[in-house]
Amino acid sequence: MSNMILLGTRKGTVIFDRSNSTWIPRPIEHAGIPVCYAARDPRNGALWASLDHGHWGPKLSRSRDSGMTWEDVLSLKYPEGARYIVKYLPGPDFDPEAPVGQPEYKDATVFKIWNLAFGTAEQPGRLYAGTIPGGLFVSDDGGDSWELNRPLWNHESRGGNLFAGEATSENRWSGTPASIDYGVFEPGIHSIVIDPRDPLHLHIAVSSAGVLETTDGGQSWTGRNRGMLNDYMPNPEAEWGHDPHFVVGCAGQPEHLWQQNHCGVFYSDDGAMKWKKVSMPDVGVHFGFPIAVDAHDGRTAWVVPARADMERMAIGGGLFVARTTDGGQSWQSFRSGLPQENAYDIVLRHGLDVSGDSLCFGSTTGNVFLSEDRGETWRCLGHHFPPVYSVRFG
């Protein structure tokens, strides 16, 4: 049973401690600084916060004493020569059939450290960081130093090895709206799924490109988007251009992967070799951002659905959590303890987490809800937090 919950919020890091059945929030850390992701490394207990300074660039903050004190960690930096092909938001005159023009290159700068993942017990110093504009960084010394994973950066789906010169293939990665705050329209890595059985085996998810897999510790990457349906693109079954909002894997059954995508909920029971759309719009399960999977049963997952992308808020003013226990063949909605009138909450991609029978989520309206019966009933941990970007059990 977890005794800690970490929130990354627009105004800092909020840590809850469990005291018997009560969860007590501490005074906010990193006060006034947007924290887009906060989590605890289960291997050594270190706490991490990704600071999204508006002026001073993205920074990582680490606490080795359970949140009593925090230290700046060396900034992630793209190496000299790291370039990418610039993308622009499609304008009103966008023509998907138009021939591809000459690529425009730009030197890479870290805009956002969107999420962190901790390696397996066999690799005690290994951490991963996903960034906008689409670079995966790796540390093998507990986060003191970081290196760009070049095979992914140089992937043929991004134009090939731009360190070496001109693009050798077309850039199939598109931007994420989450990058617009930084004045760009570039891709971002927001999901990193490590196979607990094999530290060399990872899946990552990129908005907007899709899911990629490595089985050799990041030396090579393969797109894993078969079965995905991107219904707003000219070719819904295209290999690239998908917008997974978040991807998770079952720790006990790592071949079971889930994604809440812009275009629905998708499930794979074969390690993302093939995805299956398991949305059920008639019960409200389709659009949303976060998704969580049970640690032991890969067929059991939870989502916090939202009204379609045009509105992005609770459906009909009533907030609910949906759970499947049969791989998405059926969904059950739970509303007990959640507001059912005048609720306009939206839960972002890292805003839901599960630990054993407990689930917690936080919304951009500053509401935080906890369930201790696998999502069936909920209670509020507070209504007045800053907009919540991430929720993680510690």
Add this chain to the structure above:
Amino acid sequence: MPTVEVTRHLYRFFPALENRTIRVPAGSVAEVLRAVDELAPGFSDYVLDEHGALRRHVIMSLNDTIVIDRKTLSDRVPEDATLYIFQALSGG
């Protein structure tokens, strides 16, 4: 020697710069920032990106003249000048 005036928002991260006059040798803006970085290691990461360019929402001025070269920071900081470092306004 020129003086460097830093927004108080940065004192939070670099308390060594607070309650003191920052004087460093004259030179280019880049050289002045390197000197400040020696007084407060890590300072330049807050105002410059990994290519050494000024971050998007950071402003510098030499006396009352905005620094022109935001990319390579080649503007000269004379002996009697003050280099101001501050942030663009934002809210919410």
